[in-house]
Amino acid sequence: MSLLHPSNKEEFEKYILDVENFPKENVVFKDISPLLANKFTEVVTAFSQAPIDWSGVEHIIGIESRGFILGSALAIHLNKGFIPIRKKGKLPPPVYSQSYQLEYGEDILEMKEISSPSSVVLVDDVLATGGTIQAAAKLCERNNFSIKAKLFLINLTFLNQLKESNPLIHSLIEY
């Protein structure tokens, strides 16, 4: 579901710029820089209004790199701990590794092995085909984390039908 009232959605969309042919030909990049610079508190407050029992959530997990910006901000807003999921080779051992498919080739995400279970919320900027969030969820399972929600600033619903089948997925804006 979308967490925003239509009028807030319109307000937020004014601060998201379409940049054509970035980072490569025939791709339209959603530049959220103006939103972060001008409406950051409003964005994080909207995340915190997701229909979750926040009292049971211990950690917010952000996915490198823009998921760090949104996830750590949400953690502080709600007084939770923060756990990063990073690209391969950035976190010191011991880590869990999980590969996932890209358009061409594959990439690897890693999370520290953590000995105690936790209830967590995953945060990233954009839900596109879903490969990243599925790899992140697998890393959480290997740590025996219970995932309470998967939050995104933007859901590109023309690239996935995940929200229909996955009640944990929430986003602020859908395209």
Place this chain on the structure above:
Amino acid sequence: MSLLHPSNKEEFEKYILDVENFPKENVVFKDISPLLANKFTEVVTAFSQAPIDWSGVEHIIGIESRGFILGSALAIHLNKGFIPIRKKGKLPPPVYSQSYQLEYGEDILEMKEISSPSSVVLVDDVLATGGTIQAAAKLCERNNFSIKAKLFLINLTFLNQLKESNPLIHSLIEY
């Protein structure tokens, strides 16, 4: 200066792990993951106690990637906007670019060209030789930003003498 009372410093240090030979031979990596997972609110609160006139600060600037975690959290804690400084090629144009020296070779940081001036605070996780923060400061100058402070979780003072000559530099922990 260090922003922490000695007893808090000891408390924080318990959650920073030394990892030997990471990311390469003969390097001791400071792993701040346990600190972020367990004492995140305390860390960000300590940052907010830097002796700055925060009312005049408009944006917090975080440097990719761990500076994103700390900087965006501080921005939300203080109700400020957030601006990222990223590695080359990650931000869509128009951007300012600034190269800086690494131990071997060089790297490039980028920040969006922003048309309006701002008063800002720069945040990163570790101050080592100072190359990254100097490049970040140059990017701020090119945007006509006024830098009110440069905040670090850790200052490796055996690698730099910057705090003696630069009153804008504050850190939570010194080694």
